[in-house]
Amino acid sequence: MKRRELLFRAVAVVTAVVANRTTHGEEEGLLPKTTRRDGVRKVLTQGQEEILKAVFDRLIPGDELGPSASGAGCLDFLDDQLAGGYGEGSTIYRDGPVQPHEEQMLQKAQFISTPRERYYFGLKALEAYSLKTDGASFADLQSDRQDEILRGMETGKIELGEDVNTKGFFELMLTNAREGYFADPCYGGNKDMAGWKMIGFPGARYDYRAYTERTGQELNLVNVSLILKG
Amino acid sequence: MARNTKADVVVVGLGWAGSLIAAQLSHGGMRVVAIDRGPRIDPQTDTPLTVDPDELRWSSRKELLAKPRDNTLTMRNTLDQIAVPQRELGILELGGGAGGQGFHWAGMAWRFTPWDFQVRTETIKRYGMPRAEDGELQLQDWGLTYDDLEPDYDGWERIAGIAGKAGNLRGKVTNEGNPFEAPRSRDYPTPKLKTLRMMEIFNKATSELGLNPFTIPAANVSEAYANPLGAHLAPCTYCGFCQYHGCGNYSKSTPQTCVFPYLQKEPNFKVISKACVTRVNKAADGRTATGVTYINESGKEIEQPGDIVCLTASQMDNVRLLLVSGIGKPYDPLSSEGVVGRNFSYQTVSGADLWFEGDKINPFIGAGGLGSQIDNYNGDNFDHSSLDFIGGAGILTLSRGGAPIAKTNNLPPGTPRWGSGFKKAYSKYYQNHGVLFNQGTSMPTKHGYIDLDPTYTDRFGIPLPRLTYTYSRNDRAMAKFTKERAVEIGHQMGASHVAPFDFAQKPFTTAIGASNHTIGGAVMGADRSTSAVNSYLQAWDCPNTFVIGASAFPNNAGYNPTGTVGALALRAARAILEKYVRHPGELIED
Numbered sequence: 001m002k003r004r005e006l007l008f009r010a011v012a013v014v015t016a017v018v019a020n021r022t023t024h025g026e027e028e029g030l031l032p033k034t035t036r037r038d039g040v041r042k043v044l045t046q047g048q049e050e051i052l053k054a055v056f057d058r059l060i061p062g063d064e065l066g067p068s069a070s071g072a073g074c075l076d077f078l079d080d081q082l083a084g085g086y087g088e089g090s091t092i093y094r095d096g097p098v099q100p101h102e103e104q105m106l107q108k109a110q111f112i113s114t115p116r117e118r119y120y121f122g123l124k125a126l127e128a129y130s131l132k133t134d135g136a137s138f139a140d141l142q143s144d145r146q147d148e149i150l151r152g153m154e155t156g157k158i159e160l161g162e163d164v165n166t167k168g169f170f171e172l173m174l175t176n177a178r179e180g181y182f183a184d185p186c187y188g189g190n191k192d193m194a195g196w197k198m199i200g201f202p203g204a205r206y207d208y209r210a211y212t213e214r215t216g217q218e219l220n221l222v223n224v225s226l227i228l229k230g
Numbered sequence: 231m232a233r234n235t236k237a238d239v240v241v242v243g244l245g246w247a248g249s250l251i252a253a254q255l256s257h258g259g260m261r262v263v264a265i266d267r268g269p270r271i272d273p274q275t276d277t278p279l280t281v282d283p284d285e286l287r288w289s290s291r292k293e294l295l296a297k298p299r300d301n302t303l304t305m306r307n308t309l310d311q312i313a314v315p316q317r318e319l320g321i322l323e324l325g326g327g328a329g330g331q332g333f334h335w336a337g338m339a340w341r342f343t344p345w346d347f348q349v350r351t352e353t354i355k356r357y358g359m360p361r362a363e364d365g366e367l368q369l370q371d372w373g374l375t376y377d378d379l380e381p382d383y384d385g386w387e388r389i390a391g392i393a394g395k396a397g398n399l400r401g402k403v404t405n406e407g408n409p410f411e412a413p414r415s416r417d418y419p420t421p422k423l424k425t426l427r428m429m430e431i432f433n434k435a436t437s438e439l440g441l442n443p444f445t446i447p448a449a450n451v452s453e454a455y456a457n458p459l460g461a462h463l464a465p466c467t468y469c470g471f472c473q474y475h476g477c478g479n480y481s482k483s484t485p486q487t488c489v490f491p492y493l494q495k496e497p498n499f500k501v502i503s504k505a506c507v508t509r510v511n512k513a514a515d516g517r518t519a520t521g522v523t524y525i526n527e528s529g530k531e532i533e534q535p536g537d538i539v540c541l542t543a544s545q546m547d548n549v550r551l552l553l554v555s556g557i558g559k560p561y562d563p564l565s566s567e568g569v570v571g572r573n574f575s576y577q578t579v580s581g582a583d584l585w586f587e588g589d590k591i592n593p594f595i596g597a598g599g600l601g602s603q604i605d606n607y608n609g610d611n612f613d614h615s616s617l618d619f620i621g622g623a624g625i626l627t628l629s630r631g632g633a634p635i636a637k638t639n640n641l642p643p644g645t646p647r648w649g650s651g652f653k654k655a656y657s658k659y660y661q662n663h664g665v666l667f668n669q670g671t672s673m674p675t676k677h678g679y680i681d682l683d684p685t686y687t688d689r690f691g692i693p694l695p696r697l698t699y700t701y702s703r704n705d706r707a708m709a710k711f712t713k714e715r716a717v718e719i720g721h722q723m724g725a726s727h728v729a730p731f732d733f734a735q736k737p738f739t740t741a742i743g744a745s746n747h748t749i750g751g752a753v754m755g756a757d758r759s760t761s762a763v764n765s766y767l768q769a770w771d772c773p774n775t776f777v778i779g780a781s782a783f784p785n786n787a788g789y790n791p792t793g794t795v796g797a798l799a800l801r802a803a804r805a806i807l808e809k810y811v812r813h814p815g816e817l818i819e820d
Binding site: 066110201 | 279280281283284285286290291297298299302305306307311312313314315316317318319320424425426427430465467468469470479589590591592594595632634635638647648649650652653654656657660661685686687736737739740741742
């Protein structure tokens with residue numbers, strides 16, 4: 001299939017899903033690539049996704065304030081991010097030697113593994129931990145118990161094993177869940193701009209000059225995304 | 231090795247400093263070749279209005295920045311430690327394209343105070359020698375005064391179209407701007423920006439405390455503006471996507487918006503992009519640069535000869551190129567001898583996060599350089615006689631933008647970071663968070679310096695720069711003092727939660743960005759035994775090489791550096807055109 005045809009197909013998929021205008025097409029590389037929302041995964045396996053859905057929906061559960069992380073599309077977001085340059089760790093300086101005191105000196109963990117690799121090993125270790133301590137998959141645990149394990153990872157009380165920087169893995173998942181929930185909907189999360197509506201962020205607006213004098217007021221602005229109007 | 235046609239001037243790095251030098255020298259009739267490791271990027275083509283308001287892409291993934299894979303450093307706090315590489319983005323936020331950091335910067339556009347240029351002399355005069363020489367600090371003057379630089383500050387502000395209001399016009403304090411600023415010959419070229427909600431609260435509280443709030447001068451133009459180079463800028467729309475973003479609206483002053491339109495029409499100018507300069511070449515006499523060597527996009531090594539070399543790369547890259555090329559004696563931290571790598575300084579930051587109840591800050595309305603500040607505790611604007619430090623900080627609040635991903639971290643201490651508790655808190659406090667940021671002075675120390683790392687290299691096999699640094703006792707005391715002032719202001723502002731922070735309490739790290747203002751390493755001065763360049767930014771040991779940028783600052787002020795970089799670049803350009811060309815190859819005499 002020719003490249004143009006492929007592009008055309010991509011546009012068709014996007015249009016069908018967002019049912020709105022899109023400016024995709026010729027200028028590939030300039031406009032953000034819209035994430036597919038059809039559940040077809042490029043990176044995550046079904047098993048990984050089940051665990052991740054459980055984790056993400058404890059990090060951002062569905063409640064009266066808005067949908068859960070997975071309900072807002074954060075797994076679509078994550079799969080797409082892991083499939084691209086971010087997942088490949090394309091910006092990381094990976095030369096050795098890796099010094100044992102890197103984290104101590106920099107006061108922040110440094111990784112030469114890519115985010116994609118960290119999810120692979122992290123989820124594997126989390127599942128092994130869950131099976132060992134509770135005899136069940138993490139996804140099948142009671143939500144209170146899931147919270148307990150996540151809190152243990154967050155605070156350093158739980159170590160998932162030598163292959164994994166447990167605290168770092170928790171922070172990676174939290175960061176990505178939040179990104180998915182609050183990034184522009186074109187990246188697959190923040191469905192219907194639910195994250196933005198929850199906090200009162202109007203989105204990708206160009207011009208606030210009409211509002212600069214109205215300090216301290218509720219402005220009731222309609223939310224706008226890069227490609228969607230809501 | 232392939233060899234290009236010889237140029238009059240080779241400019242290494244096309245950020246603010248490089249593009250200003252290139253514009254002035256090519257306008258003056260010199261044939262200029264600029265070499266930049268990044269691709270050419272353009273505000274309207276690469277960051278148009280339909281693409282720019284995208285926090286994930288530009289602020290979170292930082293797609294406009296140079297990648298640590300290609301440009302990083304190693305660091306340690308003390309001489310006895312083994313330095314480690316910075317693997318992910320930290321304090322080095324270099325530009326990924328031609329235009330440098332000037333493309334993605336926020337836009338705070340300051341002048342330094344007269345005191346900042348003469349910290350050593352003024353400290354001895356006002357507080358005595360023991361304060362200046364405490365055994366740790368290494369203070370030295372810049373070899374010029376504020377008055378020497380004033381015409382070039384003015385020149386840069388005209389080119390960039392800075393929005394602001396004069397606080398001191400030719401010696402007369404106006405009561406509308408910063409009453410502590412030094413005399414300026416003219417007002418800012420465009421009026422100050424609007425006062426937004428967080429600034430309003432700050433202005434009221436600081437006035438009640440007897441302090442003097444003013445609007446920060448910003449490179450976000452407030453009205454349509456045509457600059458002396460014939461470039462046109464459009465009024466800022468307060469979209470709030472500025473720092474780390476481009477500006478397709480032509481409202482943020484960048485090399486692309488302010489200088490490139492001129493360069494594109496200049497027949498004496500040529501740019502080689504996607505080409506990384508790896509060294510400055512020297513003649514057999516050891517004191518004359520013959521040009522530079524670079525590696526182009528396809529990995530080919532090419533020589534670019536030139537009569538004058540201007541190093542206008544980032545602060546860290548300027549120093550590294552000098553070290554790699556053997557220009558100037560490397561600094562020895564044990565003897566304090568040598569000049570290249572000397573006097574690294576940073577930006578000492580403390581402050582407080584604030585949360586209010588039931589306000590509508592509307593943080594999404596903003597501009598990169600927009601905020602209010604007080605300078606009552608900056609520099610030497612207050613009496614330090616009974617204090618145990620010198621220096622201070624501009625205490626500012628920001629109306630910069632509403633970044634909903636980044637602000638997930640801005641919740642009151644003790645708030646759940648996830649779960650329904652997080653959602654509840656964020657729903658409430660997104661509209662109610664503000665920050666007081668103390669942008670503090672940073673004084674050089676005997677042991678704070680840059681050399682070449684013995685282990686780690688870049689993709690071309692060239693050693694990474696190694697930074698050895700931690701906060702001095704003086705700067706820690708300053709940060710604590712200004713932190714306490716921020717807490718007082720925060721309470722006066724009526725915040726329900728005031729959470730102070732102080733980066734200087736812990737050892738310095740390059741991984742956690744208190745600021746991206748790295749300073750020094752090729753500092754200017756009147757004494758060639760303690761400086762790498764003279765007051766015209768000319769290398770003492772290689773007179774046809776000029777080293778321009780924040781690498782030349784012997785200490786850092788409580789302000790952002792770009793305005794001073796721009797002024798120093800124009801000063802160097804004037805010196806080359808008016809003085810150097812009459813006696814090429816010689817040191818410029820006053």
